[in-house]
Structure formats: C-alpha cells, structure tokens
Amino acid sequence: MLRVFIGYDPAETVAYHVLCHSIQRRATVPVSFTPINKRNIPEFQRGKEDGSTEFSFSRFLTPYLAGYTGQAIFMDCDMLVTCDIKEILDQCDLHHDIFVVKHDYKPRTESKFLGNTQSLYPRKNWSSLIVFNCFASSCRKLTPEVVNNASGAYLHQFRWCDDLRIGELSADWNHLVGKYHENPEAKIVHYTLGTPCFEGYDDQEWAGEWYDEFHDMCKSKSPAYKVRLEQC
Numbered sequence: 001m002l003r004v005f006i007g008y009d010p011a012e013t014v015a016y017h018v019l020c021h022s023i024q025r026r027a028t029v030p031v032s033f034t035p036i037n038k039r040n041i042p043e044f045q046r047g048k049e050d051g052s053t054e055f056s057f058s059r060f061l062t063p064y065l066a067g068y069t070g071q072a073i074f075m076d077c078d079m080l081v082t083c084d085i086k087e088i089l090d091q092c093d094l095h096h097d098i099f100v101v102k103h104d105y106k107p108r109t110e111s112k113f114l115g116n117t118q119s120l121y122p123r124k125n126w127s128s129l130i131v132f133n134c135f136a137s138s139c140r141k142l143t144p145e146v147v148n149n150a151s152g153a154y155l156h157q158f159r160w161c162d163d164l165r166i167g168e169l170s171a172d173w174n175h176l177v178g179k180y181h182e183n184p185e186a187k188i189v190h191y192t193l194g195t196p197c198f199e200g201y202d203d204q205e206w207a208g209e210w211y212d213e214f215h216d217m218c219k220s221k222s223p224a225y226k227v228r229l230e231q232c
Contacts, residue, residue: 001030002086003072005062007055008035015195016077018210021217023081031085034065036074041065043144060147060155063132063139070135076128080189080210087187088131088173096167097136098158100126101174123157128190129174131167138165177205 004023008016020033036055038044044058059074066072071089092099103125132139138161146160153159158166175186178193182205189209194201196210 001032002027002089003032003034003066003070004085005034005036005059005065005072005074007053007059007075007077008037009054009077012053012077012195014197014214015191018214018217019075019077019079019081022213023085025216026081026084027086028084029086036061036065043148045148057147057152057155059127059130060142061144062130063134063142064144064147066132066134068134068140072132072134074127074130074132075188076190076192078191078195079129080191080206080213081187082189082209083187088169091169091173092131092133092167094133097133097138097161097165099131099167099169100158101129101169101171102126102166103171103174103176105176105179125174125176125190125192126158127156128192129169129188131169136165138162 006016006019016035023031023033036058038046038054038058041058041061043064044061046057048054048056053076055076062072062074071092073085073088102123105124141160147155150160171180172183172185172187175183175189177189177191186206189206191201191204191206191210193204196202196204196207197214201207202211
C-alpha cells in the first residue's frame with residue numbers, strides 16, 4: 001500500500017479532492033489517502049503562526065502518523081499528479097532519510113492566494129513534497145512534542161536531518177507554476193501561487209488540466225447535474 005498524506009485546509013477542500021482524484025485514476029498500485037487535518041489530530045496544538053495554511057507545521061507529523069514505518073509521501077493539497085504515483089518511489093532509495101525537490105528561487109511577490117503571506121526563507125518549498133523513509137532516525141525525531149514546539153526554521157529548513165541524508169528529486173516532481181519556465185512534462189504540478197479554482201489563477205499554466213481533472217471527478221449521468229457542473 002502506497003501511503004499518501006495530504007495537507008488539508010478547509011479553505012482548499014476542492015483542491016484536496018482534485019489532487020486525490022488525479023492520483024487515484026492513474027495509480028497502478030493500491031493507494032491510501034490521509035488528510036493531515038488539525039481537527040483530527042488532538043496531539044497537534046499549533047495554530048497558523050505564519051499566516052499560511054493550517055498544515056504548515058502539521059505536515060511534519062507524517063512519519064508519526066505512519067507509525068515510523070515504511071515509506072510515506074507528504075504533499076501540499078494545491079498539486080496535480082499527471083503520472084503513476086508509484087513512479088516517485090522508483091526515484092527514492094532507502095539510504096537517504098527523505099527525498100525532496102531542492103528548489104532554489106526567491107518569491108517575486110509578498111502575498112499569494114486568499115491573502116496569505118508569501119514567506120521568504122532558505123529551502124523555500126522543499127517541504128511542499130517530501131518522501132519520508134519513516135523508519136529513519138531523523139524522521140523519528142519528528143514527534144508531536146517536537147513538531148508542536150520547534151521553530152519554523154528548524155522544521156522547514158530540515159535542521160532535523162543531516163544534509164547528506166536528504167536525497168534529491170528532479171524538478172519534474174514538484175513543478176512550481178509561475179515560478180519556473182513552463183514544463184509540459186511535469187509529473188507533479190504545484191500551483192503554489194494559487195489553485196486554478198481561486199479567482200485570478202484560472203488562466204495560469206496547467207490550469208486547463210486542473211479543470212479537466214475537476215470535471216472528471218464530478219462527472220455524473222444526471223442531465224441536471226451536468227448543467228450545474230458546466231456553470232462551475
């Protein structure tokens with residue numbers, strides 16, 4: 001069973017479900033989905049300290065929620081998967097503790113969708129997609145107590161993991177729309193500025209594919225429902 005943990009924020013419910021659908025309809029292995037929803041994790045006590053999503057810090061509970069066993073994938077919900085998700089594990093060995101796309105860029109704006117703050121810090125967006133070898137000693141450091149109390153820099157800059165233990169995925173696995181040159185071959189598309197369902201982001205790169213996925217997810221044989229769907 002391939003375990004996928006997805007950050008959940010009530011303001012982005014539709015994005016969460018579209019991402020799950022994009023994974024499920026292309027996967028060739030069984031996949032389990034776990035929304036990292038702070039309301040369902042009583043051990044997690046932090047609030048939205050950085051003015052961003054509800055899962056900014058709870059994402060680091062993925063190894064804990066996976067029982068510190070096997071491999072698990074964490075993903076932001078504002079993504080779209082265009083390939084068989086098991087292919088990402090083919091890129092990840094067991095000799096590293098985690099795998100990420102090691103982005104190197106600076107945001108050009110100070111805010112993003114829903115008025116959220118666009119924070120600037122080293123290793124920005126590395127934590128938006130993480131493949132955890134949950135049994136690794138560094139991943140075992142991510143206890144609820146640590147995740148509740150550690151600084152954002154400690155968590156998001158991966159100070160809990162030796163640099164030599166951080167494996168690298170190619171940029172195809174976390175393509176940042178609007179920040180990189182267009183990439184029609186991207187395997188995981190990340191609408192980091194704003195998911196196409198939000199006003200002002202419906203004409204960006206890969207927006208049409210997101211809406212295709214949304215409509216496929218919502219398709220119904222009911223004529224009345226089809227009419228309503230066309231109005232979306």
